[in-house]
Amino acid sequence: MKIDDALNRIDTGWMIKPNGFRVQFDIYTDNQWNTDCCPDEELVHLKSEVTAWRLAWKLAQTCHPDPDRCKNGDLANIFVVDNQGNRIPSYITGDYTVYHPQKPLKSPERTE
């Protein structure tokens, strides 16, 4: 195996380098939860994982939804996803942190 091949194998098999991050969340509108993300799908990803988690935390601070009485504009299930849409573990806690968990989430698609 050539060195280049070995390096390519390491790149694809060891640490996956994402192209960017988004904050995904559920927003309560018209009496139901809708999934949205920030920045929007058509916009450029955030390049910084730190910034993405900081944005997620700040969004979580904007509301404190009551699970029994949801109101329009409430945010729940706030977490960070990579450019593929996979949840990523928080660099702060080391696990799959979710701010304001409200309903069962999909299991993490990818683990390190």
Next chain:
Amino acid sequence: MEKLFLTKDYERLKEIMDLYGQDLLQSMFILVIGVVLLQWFIRRFRMYLDRTRGNQWPVKRISAIVYIILLFFVLNLCFVQIGFDFETIGLFLAIISLFVIALVIVLRPYFPTLPFHVGNPVFIDGFFGKVMATNMYHTHVKTFDGKMVFIPNSKIMKSVITNYHGTPGRRIKIDVSIPYTGDLIKAKQTLEAVMIADPRVLVTLRPQVWALDMEGGRVKLGARCWTDNENYWLTKCDLIEMIKLRFDHESIRMALPMQQIFLRPQLGDDSDPLSGEFDANEGGCQ
């Protein structure tokens, strides 16, 4: 006698003014209006190009060329107004322009020029900021803490200047120390993994971690990686934050600065203080 000469000069001036005054006035009027309009147009034109093609085209150079061509036409118009022939004047101006361009090309290496352009981030004489403008006497630098500094060009010529615009990428250097008892391999792997996982860290010139030093009760690890020039500062700050927290999760302790001090026995003790023979374990502390 003197008065007579003055009167003669005045009469001659009056004669010239009667003949050409009207045309000269109109010509100067065209020149002033033309130059003002030209400046306005070029500013708009440059802004438009910056907005639409800023990244792909050499906007500054294109604007300068368009400016020179339009100035050529304005001057031509002025001369025609006075009464000169358009073709003759056009030819004359073209010859003069080409001569000046040739002169500038030949002599340019010998002109003292500033080693930066407007918009470059620079470090000059203790000031770190962005070059906003330059003129014959000063360079305006807007520092990153919001101050406008005017640095004399004479001082710049004598100073060491760092222009951060010159290279596309920059190397991030983060040194971390772990205790002797720490897991060196785990720390190295963690550092490398954090750097690789960041999208802004470049793939070519791969991130590296070196064991740099082994002194003072600790092992010093050097993490090195490359990133784009514009991402340098934020990437470095983010990496430091992520490395610290990842070390916490992985239970890798950072080494604290440590110094070993041995206390000599007091005078009057049985041992000879000058002999240097004392029990370090007894009187020492760590």
